[in-house]
Amino acid sequence: MAVSTLSGSLLALQSYWGAFFLALLLLMLLHRKPSLFVWTASFITFISAFLVSDVQMKDQMTTLTPQANVHLLTIDSIPSIDGSSLRGFGKLNDEGIVFRYRIPSEDLVKTAEALKPGLTCRVYGKLVEPAPNSNPNLFNYKRYLYERNIHWVLQVDSFEECKQTNDEWKYLLLQWRFTGLKYIEENFPAETVGVTQALVFGETDRISEEMMESYRELGIVHLLAISGLHVGLVFGMLFYLLVRLGITRESSLWISVIFLFLYMIITGGAPPVIRASSMLIILILTRKSHLGMSVLDSLSIVFMSLLFWNPFSIFDIGFQLSFTVSFSLVLSSATILKSSASYLIQLLEVTIIAQLSSLPIILFHFYEFSLIGFLSNLLFVPLFSLLVLPLALSTFFMKLLVPGDFLWLTHLYGVILSGVEALTSFLSGFPFNTVILGKPHILVIVLYTFLIFALFKKMERGVYRVQSLILCSFIILHASWNQFSPFGEVTFIDVGQGDSALINLPYNQGTYLIDTGGAVEFPKEEWEKRTKSFSVGEDVILPFLKSKGITSLDKLILTHGDLDHIGGAEDLLKNIKIKEILITPNSGEKTEMKEIISLAVKRGISVKEVRSPYSWKTNHYSFHILSPQDEEYVGNNDSLVVFSEIGGLKWLFTGDLEEKGEKEIVDSYDIKANVLKVGHHGSHTSTSAVFLDEIQPSIAVISAGRDNRFGHPRPEVISRLKEQDVMIHTTAEHGALTYRFLGKQGTFSAQHP
Structure with a gap:
């Protein structure tokens, strides 16, 4: 029945995976040769799931329009505040939206912190459409919101007249969660707040990005999510406490069951919590009624119920991992538990099954898996199960319910947690913790x-x-x-207002990155600084490289010293292997470039200043530096200009070259280029008519940010390109541009055609 529900839902929402699971369902039925009743029940379930999913997909439509500037916003989540940034989920006219607000002054931080679920506020702002992913394989925020029936982002200018909604009871449990998170924040040592909030309420926002990355590299980030272990422990602690207080076992059991319903909401309604809590409730109720339902049956019932309630749950990564791992462990439990092997061997088998069963999902979404995870789970699962989690829950409930400070318990908990985090950071620093395989084809999955x-x-x-x-x-x-793929690619990565282009030659003959993008950081007061700020290098380029299975760069070419071209370099140096960095002569005198060179020297990376006529060759491909032609560094006109013939086309990468630099190239060389990376993001100081007459490009690529404050690309540049009948691609409008080739033949594809 569960597979029937899955195949019916997916066939309506995503045909190719639906067809796969439908074929799997038919193979299961043919292999098992069940009765006519089972065939009929499977068919009815399949059709019902298909129809429910189809109806819900057609209902995923918005009734809001972006014209209004004044809105009545009902907050229906706990807003997240990071520095001067506030964001959360809310409702406008009973339709879900995401809202964002930049806190204008430190005086208003306390006001922002008072915003909580159930408040209805008059807000001034505008609705904008969420942006899809503008680079291949990266996170699609628009799709993520669509799967949650959200179609708009509300950019709030100001909050006014906030008052409690008339339906306050709907938000009571969320307000309890809000109060609980605040209690931990105010009563626990700062270094324990993030993990305690995660273990008690399933909230990970306060854990530092560095520590989260360490947990991911070790393959143990699931320990910070509330799962079956947490639910079972909380249920057991509550039941034991009620019995010790003199309440009958029967009444204690029913109180604990009711608590599980509340706990699912208090902890944020994450799929693992719902799965574990619902399964436990079903098993308790069926055994009380002597139905004797199996664990596998309860897992299937919860799975079916959630998909019929919301078919889009199937696309939630937590949902996929929770049910896949649970299903695998349930089926394997008879073999593992009946084994006469030691506890350590059983734990190793459980770890192997959990890691392997999640492998296809992890690779599909994250393009890498933790190699050390098979061993780290052997250490950290017992550590969290027997020590960290019980201590976190005990400390929280003791401080909350029993009079007294319990400083000794808080101190003990803090010391143990510090030790665990130190061990996590130490182990995550080892090389080869993760294996990067790139985005696999569906057939590979x-x-x-x-x-x-x-x-x-x-x-x-x-x-x-x-x-x-x-x-x-x-x-x-x-x-x-x-x-060793025979295919090669040239990709102009969308990094916003900046430049970055990846050249990945076939048969591993060379991987070169020209510039890394980056953003200019304006001075901020301490209260404005975010703990999880956006980084082009870490949040765009690194995930993109991982999706291509790229773990090292043969050359990192930094055309000149502006931040919008080198701002992401430090993150790359810290996270992947780089064999050589090429820079323009004397650009190392700029402060930003000095920092990159210093870090490169510490990591043993060769940094070489190059100018025309420098070149290098790799088998069938040669690359030539056409500019600068002297040692003096004056900025944009001393950008490294790279020329090469790749995939049957001639390419010219110009950095931020302006008209003076273009003239030097025209006077010094007689070259043509099929593809021109337009200089300086389409500024009016670049791409002169004389230069275009000489180069005669067929395709021009302009890398610029959406609605950038410089007005790039400028209308006069677009006009000059159109006069030459050049096809124009702008990353601001079309996202990344990829040229995939085999030999001397290839195809262009834009992320947003």
Whole structure:
């Protein structure tokens, strides 16, 4: 029934995965040869799920319009404040929206902190459409919101006249959550607040990005999410406490069940919490009524109920991981628990099953998996289960319910948590913690799924060496394809108001990145600074490189010293291997470039100043530096200009070259280029008519930010390009541009055609 629900829902929402699971359903039925009743029930469930999903998909429409400037906003989530940025979820005319607000002064921070679920405010602002991903394979925020039936982002200018809504009871549990988070923030040591909020309420916003990254690299970030372990422990603690207080076991059980319903909302309604709590409730109720339902049945019922309630839940990563891992562990539990092996061996088997069952999902969404996760979970799962989690819950409830400061308990908890975080940071610093494989094709994911399933079947029989070897060989083959693919690519990455272009040659002959994008940081007061600020290098370029399976760069070419061209370099130096950095002569005198050079020297990376006529060659490809032609650095006109022939086309990458630099190239060289990376983001000081007459490009690529304050690209530049019948691609309008080629033939594709 669960597979019938899954295939019906997906067939309505996403046809190719729906077809896959429908085929799987038919194979299951043909293999099991069930009764006519099971065939009929499966068919009815499949049709029902399809129709429900189809109806809900058609209902995913907005009734709001962006014309109004005054709105009545009802806040229906706990707003998140980071520095001067406030964001949250709300409702306008009963339709869900995301709202954002920049706190204008420190005096208004307290006012912003008082905003809580259930308040209705008159706000001034405008509705804007959420932006889709402008680079291949990166997070699609617009799709993410659509799956939650949200179609607009409200940019708030001011909040006025906030008062409690008439339906206050709807937000009571969210307000309890809000109060609980505030209580931890005000009564726990600052270094323990983030993890305590995560373990008690499932809120990870206060955990530093560095620590979250350490948990991800070790493959243990799931320990910070409330799951079956947390739910079981909280339920057990509450039941024990009620019994010790003299309440009968029967009454204690019913009180605990009611608490589980409330706990799902208080902890944010994350899929793992709903799954674990609902399964426990079903098992308790069915055993009380002597129905004797199995764990697998309860898992299936919860799965079906959630999909019928909201079919779009299937696209939630937490939903996918929670049910996939739980399903695999439930099916494997008989073999593991009946084993006479030691606790350590059983824990190792549980870890292997959990890691392998989640592997296809992890690769599909994140393009990498934690290699050390198989070992780190052996250490951290018992550590969290037996020490950290019980101590976090005990400290919270003792401070909340029992009079007294309990400084000794808080201190003990803080010391242990500091030790755990120090160990996490230490282990995450080891090389080769993660394996980056790039975004796999759907067929590759299917093959992973079947190979892992075959391995699990053999594990049940105790003979799995051959299947393990096949799976490892397939992973190596997958990694080798990324390294030795016959296809090459040139991608102009959308980094906003900046430049970045990736050249990835076939057969691993060379991987070059020209510029890294970046943003100019304006001075901010301490209260305005965000703990999780946006970084082009870390949030755009690194994920994009990982999606391509790229773990190292042969050359990082920094055309000149402006931040919008080198601002993301430091993040790259810290996270991937770079063999050589090329810079224009004397640009190292700029403060920003000095910092990059200093970091490169510490990491043993060669930094070379180059100018015309410097060149390099790799097999069938040669690259030439056409500018600058002297040692003096004056800024834009001393940008490194790179010329090459790739995939049957001639390419000219010009950095921020302006008219004077263009004239020097025209006077010194007789070159033509099919593809021109337009200089200086389409500024009026670049792309002169004389230069275009000489180069005669067919395609011009302009890298500029949306609604940038410089007005790039300028209308006169666009006019000059159109007069030459040049096809124009702007990253602001069309997103990234990719040229994928095989030999001397290739195809262009824009992220937003």
